[in-house]
Amino acid sequence: xxxxxxxxxxxxxxxxxxxxxxxxxxxxxxxxxxxxxxxxxxxxxxxxxxxxxxxxxxxxxxxxxxxxxxxxxxxxxxxxxxxxxxxxxxxxxxx
Numbered sequence: 001x002x003x004x005x006x007x008x009x010x011x012x013x014x015x016x017x018x019x020x021x022x023x024x025x026x027x028x029x030x031x032x033x034x035x036x037x038x039x040x041x042x043x044x045x046x047x048x049x050x051x052x053x054x055x056x057x058x059x060x061x062x063x064x065x066x067x068x069x070x071x072x073x074x075x076x077x078x079x080x081x082x083x084x085x086x087x088x089x090x091x092x093x094x095x
Contacts, residue, residue: 018042 001009020026021038031038082092 014045015042 017026018038018041021028021031024031037044085092
């Protein structure tokens with residue numbers, strides 16, 4: 001099962017249960033007591049998922065490691081490639 005199918009299955013189940021709850025097809029006592037929360041539950045879930053995604057992205061951006069050794073190695077390879085191109089007769093403009 002692909003991820004798309006998993007998400008569609010979850011969304012169908014979630015909204016099916018939610019629509020049954022707000023249309024009073026399911027008679028449970030807590031649905032009547034928590035009517036306002038149940039009514040806005042999809043928006044609450046969307047907000048919480050968005051907040052979670054933003055926190056994860058910010059955490060990973062702030063804890064991203066610098067690769068100083070790799071940056072130096074890359075600069076050396078660029079200089080080596082420029083020298084190789086100059087030996088072959090191609091002149092690159094420097095900034």
